[in-house]
Amino acid sequence: MKTRRGVILFTAGVVLLSAALARAAGPRDLSRVELFAAYEIVRPGDLLPLAVRITVADGWHTYAENPGDSGMPPSIRISGPVPLETAPWQFPPPQAFKDAAGTSYGYEKSVVLLGGVRIPGTVAPGEEIELKADLDWMICRDMCVFLQDSLTLRVRTGEAASAARPQWNALLKESGWMPQAETRQGTPVPGKESK
Amino acid sequence: MKQVIMIMAAVMAGLVLTAAAQERAPAFDLPDVDGVRHTLAQYAGKTVVLEWTNYDCPFVKKFYEPGAMQAMQAKYTAQGVVWLSVCSSAPGKQGHFAAEEWKRRMAASGVKATAVLVDETGVAGKAYGASNTPHVFVVRPDGTLAYRGAVDDKRSANPADLAGARNYLSETLDALLAGGPVAVAETKPYGCSVKY
Numbered sequence: 001m002k003t004r005r006g007v008i009l010f011t012a013g014v015v016l017l018s019a020a021l022a023r024a025a026g027p028r029d030l031s032r033v034e035l036f037a038a039y040e041i042v043r044p045g046d047l048l049p050l051a052v053r054i055t056v057a058d059g060w061h062t063y064a065e066n067p068g069d070s071g072m073p074p075s076i077r078i079s080g081p082v083p084l085e086t087a088p089w090q091f092p093p094p095q096a097f098k099d100a101a102g103t104s105y106g107y108e109k110s111v112v113l114l115g116g117v118r119i120p121g122t123v124a125p126g127e128e129i130e131l132k133a134d135l136d137w138m139i140c141r142d143m144c145v146f147l148q149d150s151l152t153l154r155v156r157t158g159e160a161a162s163a164a165r166p167q168w169n170a171l172l173k174e175s176g177w178m179p180q181a182e183t184r185q186g187t188p189v190p191g192k193e194s195k
Numbered sequence: 196m197k198q199v200i201m202i203m204a205a206v207m208a209g210l211v212l213t214a215a216a217q218e219r220a221p222a223f224d225l226p227d228v229d230g231v232r233h234t235l236a237q238y239a240g241k242t243v244v245l246e247w248t249n250y251d252c253p254f255v256k257k258f259y260e261p262g263a264m265q266a267m268q269a270k271y272t273a274q275g276v277v278w279l280s281v282c283s284s285a286p287g288k289q290g291h292f293a294a295e296e297w298k299r300r301m302a303a304s305g306v307k308a309t310a311v312l313v314d315e316t317g318v319a320g321k322a323y324g325a326s327n328t329p330h331v332f333v334v335r336p337d338g339t340l341a342y343r344g345a346v347d348d349k350r351s352a353n354p355a356d357l358a359g360a361r362n363y364l365s366e367t368l369d370a371l372l373a374g375g376p377v378a379v380a381e382t383k384p385y386g387c388s389v390k391y
Contacts (some may be wrong), residue, residue, distance in 0.1 A: 070327060072254075072350050101326040101388035136353045138253065143289040144387045146253030146352040168354045 027147055031056045031139045035151040037131070038168045041158035045121035047087065048155060049164075051171055052076055052133065055110040062106050064094035069102030071144070074137040078117050079131055087116035092176060101118045104140075112175035118159060127157045217339035220245075220332065221322035225281070225312040228297035233279060233310055237332065242341075242371050243334040244271065244278045244364070246308070247325040247389060249290030250300055253352040254386035255328050259304050261354045264329075264346075268307035271368050280311040283320030288390035290328070291315060327386035333367045333377075341369040344382030353355040 031054065038049035054062050055072065063071040078086050091113055094105040117131060133151045138144055172178035212272035220243075224234045235243065246264075248255055268278050284290035292300065301311060314320055323332055323343075333342040347360040363379055370377045 067350075070386065072352055072385065073352065075353070099388040100391045101386075104388075134353065138352060140387070142253065142390070144253050144352075146256070148353070 027145050029057065030060055030145060031062065031137070031147055033135050033137065033147075033149050033151060035131075035133045035153050036168065036171055037153055037155055038164045039155065039162045040165060041156045041162040042119050043161040043191075044119050044123045044125065044157050046088070046161050047118050049168075050078070050117055050131075050133075050153075051089070051168075051175075052089075052108070052113045052115070052135065053110055053171070053175070054113070054137060056108065056139050058109075060141045061097060061108045062111065062137055062139050064105040064107070065091045066105060066127045068096075068104040070099060070104045071140055072136075072138045074113070074135060076113070076115065077134045077172060078115070078137045079132050079134070080117070082120055084120070084131075085118040087118075089113045089115040110175075112171060112177060119155070123157050125157050125159050128154055129157065130154050145190060169192065202279060203279070210366060217335075217337075219338055220334040220340050221319070223312075223314075223322065225314050225319055225320040227310040227312050228294050228301070230294070231310070233312055235338070237333075238271050238277045239338060240336050242276045242336055242368065244276060244368070245323065245332040245334065246278065246280045247320060247323075247328050247330040248280045248282055248311075249328040249387060249390060250282075250292075250304075251289050252328045252387035257352045257357070258346060261357065262305070263354075265305050265307045265356055267365060268312055271372075272307060272309055274372055276372075278308045279312050280306070280308045281319060282311065283314040283317045283325060284390040285317065286315055290390055317389075320389055320391065322351050325389055327384040328387070328389060329386055330384040333364070333371070335371065339381075341371060341377050342380055343384075344379075345384045345386075348382070350385040 034053045036051040036053070042048045056062050062072055065073045067073055076089055078084060092111060094107055097104045097106060117130065123129065131153050133153075135149050135151070137147050139147065169178065220235060222235050224232055226232050232288070250256075250259065272278050282290055297311060312319070329346050331342070331344065331346055332340060335341045342363065344363060346364045347357070347362045349356040350362040363382055366379065367377050
């Protein structure tokens with residue numbers, strides 16, 4: 001009886017200790033990823049814009065597409081119930097970091113990467129599609145942590161593509177992909193302004 | 196006569212080119228985790244691998260956790276290659292351990308290197324220009340550098356990317372053991388920074 005109570009106490013102790021350790025040093029506290037889609041309803045055959053936000057704890061940074069002399073670029077693999085055509089991921093201009101290896105390029109605090117996936121024209125309207133993103137990314141400060149996560153997101157197919165969700169526009173503005181001071185009449189299209 | 200001079204000039208030009216391509220590997224004198232000293236000179240006549248390492252770097256773990264690095268260590272040391280892992284982490288920095296912790300880690304992961312050398316002042320790392328972990332250097336039996344750079348061509352810390360990667364280190368060692376030329380003498384290393 002005494003032994004059993006001892007075992008229970010010991011187990012409880014281990015569980016509490018593990019929980020404390022996980023809270024103190026869990027990699028999820030250092031960095032997390034989120035997946036966003038521009039539309040809730042998408043017309044089959046259309047490109048659905050996607051975004052991934054990587055958030056990192058203070059003092060840490062993650063890496064750009066070309067990370068320079070150390071680190072690695074994030075890897076994002078999108079899959080779904082059928083083979084999907086994906087757009088290449090776009091990275092905002094990074095900042096430079098110096099370390100013993102030289103200069104590396106990446107982002108502090110948070111970065112939003114933009115991509116997209118074409119919903120095949122063969123999918124019927126009214127279907128629900130689950131998209132999965134498998135992510136590998138690296139965060140470093142004086143040491144590095146390799147992280148992996150899988151995220152899912154559901155969209156429905158419809159006759160007409162919906163306009164972007166308000167949250168999508170907010171995300172693009174907050175991350176610098178869309179100018180903050182947008183005119184009421186519409187957003188200027190980058191690269192199309194007259195010279 | 197003219198022809199002879201031209202041939203001699205060509206031979207000399209060839210020698211100069213060869214000398215430039217065959218840079219001598221810097222000398223070193225470092226203790227292993229048991230305190231036994233190792234020098235490059237003592238391994239003259241053998242092919243030597245110098246593998247800069249930091250067991251807590253995710254790019255190093257990519258090769259050690261699935262046993263890929265240990266498999267290469269076992270395969271090539273069995274063929275007479277001397278494999279020296281080198282850690283240039285300064286005291287207090289990631290990857291620097293006390294002797295007992297080194298031994299525990301090496302036993303736990305089944306390290307098959309000839310020795311693990313401790314370069315805590317970074318003198319050998321700086322002499323070689325070791326910038327990353329992993330960063331590998333292959334020295335020919337005559338003391339010249341055959342290869343320096345990354346282990347493979349997949350800039351990733353995901354062990355799943357080992358499959359299908361081009362392994363420059365194995366390629367170099369296979370070429371040297373077969374007495375053939377080394378196809379790629381230098382690549383850009385990838386990984387963590389060395390914790391000097």
